[in-house]
Amino acid sequence: LAAAIDSFLLACLLFVIGSLWVSRSRRPPTENGCFQLHAPAxxxxxxxxxxxxxxxxxxxxxxxxxxxxxxxxxxxxxxxxxxxxxxxxxxxxxxxxxxxxxxxxxxxxxxxxxxxxxxxxxxxxxxxxxxxxxxxxxxxFKANGSLEKITNSIIAGRCMFRPKRLYDIGLGIAKGIEYLHQGCHLRIIHFDIKPHNILLGQDFIPKISDFGLARSYCKGQSIVTITEGKGTISYIAPELFYGNSKHVSHKSDVYSFGMLLIAVLGMKEKASPLM
Structure with missing residues (x-):
């Protein structure tokens, strides 16, 4: 039964990943078309x-x-x-x-x-x-710290979270990413989705943080061009490794989210009934 529950939760999380790839048409923003975040006056x-x-x-x-x-x-x-x-x-x-x-x-x-x-x-x-x-x-302020604290518990060989708690955290992160990609006036690529940048609020509700590398662009564009790699090794999308001029899309965040899930789901065998 436990194995069946774990498999179900994993399938649900993978479904969430896939759902982030679905595009939904929305009204293009701003009077000048696309807006990108550079350093203005x-x-x-x-x-x-x-x-x-x-x-x-x-x-x-x-x-x-x-x-x-x-x-x-x-x-x-x-x-x-x-x-x-x-x-x-x-x-x-x-x-x-x-x-x-x-x-x-x-x-x-x-x-x-x-x-x-x-x-x-x-x-x-x-x-x-x-x-x-x-x-x-x-x-x-989020007193429960970052998700990195949980993933680091793998090294210590312990985790106090039930699979359902991990599922809820993963689902919350997915909803946050989906909002950045589809729910905002502009599409926002975070570029640094990783456990360290996920804060845990009350009842361990996840909060995406640290938008220092973020880029936004109008939803009419399928890709955005960057001149240098953005992100963290082990979570960065493969396309960001190659070439001097990189053409990427919001799907790079989806890849990073998938790598984050791998880190989190790696603890499910150590889940404890304490939480």
Whole structure:
């Protein structure tokens, strides 16, 4: 019976992967056709996103919020994440950008992308800081950490999750990716789907995070051209390895999601009845 349940769950997850390949026609956005996330002038960006519910903070407020950058949560490709608290005591995660390329393109990618989307399986932007060369993003805090903590439990030879819990996590990630590809005004390619970038919220609801490598383009396009590989080894799609000019589509995220599932499903034999 247990083997049958595992097989059923695996089949369901594979079905979800396949469903992400299905295209649905939607109305093309913007008056100029396609929009891609490059680093524009600060004033123009803030004007375009003036209706955001995210709050703009000064750097002094960010420093106060993080208790003078005291509690480090993790390290990313372009910055460090610290725990902070809003004035009302609400815990938050503050990402301070440390590296900058192409006039801070990675910051604008993340700011513009995450600022225009809202989904239960995508981490929510609460605020930001743009002050001189200083950049910071304020996100909702997820006390359960990242999915990487779970996949790392394979090495330790233990896992406290039932297959149903793993199935729900995988399904939530799939819904988040499907929203990025089909449910937004523009199609968004994340380019770095991996356990480290999946945060686990209340009741272990997964949240896709870290949009520093993201690209968006109108849905009328079937591919987008990039000049350099994006992603993480072991999760990056094969087509991103070859050639100087790379033509990719949102299906590269689907490949990364499949590799993520392999990491998660590798634990199903160690599942415990504790959760």
């Amino acid at each position: 600060i004033e123009k960006v803030l004007l375009e996103y003036k209706t955001l519910t995210a709050t703009r903070y000064t750097y002094n407020e960010i420093t106060k919020m993080t208790k003078k950058i005291k509690y480090k949560l993790g390290q990313g490709g372009y910055g460090t994440v610290f725990q902070g608290w809003l004035s009302n005591g609400t815990p938050v995660a503050v990402k301070q950008m440390e590296k900058s390329y192409n006039d801070g393109e990675e910051f604008w990618n993340e700011f513009a992308t995450i600022g225009m989307i809202h989904h239960v399986n995508v981490v929510r932007l609460l605020g930001f800081c743009i002050e001189g060369s200083r950049r910071a993003l304020v996100y909702e």
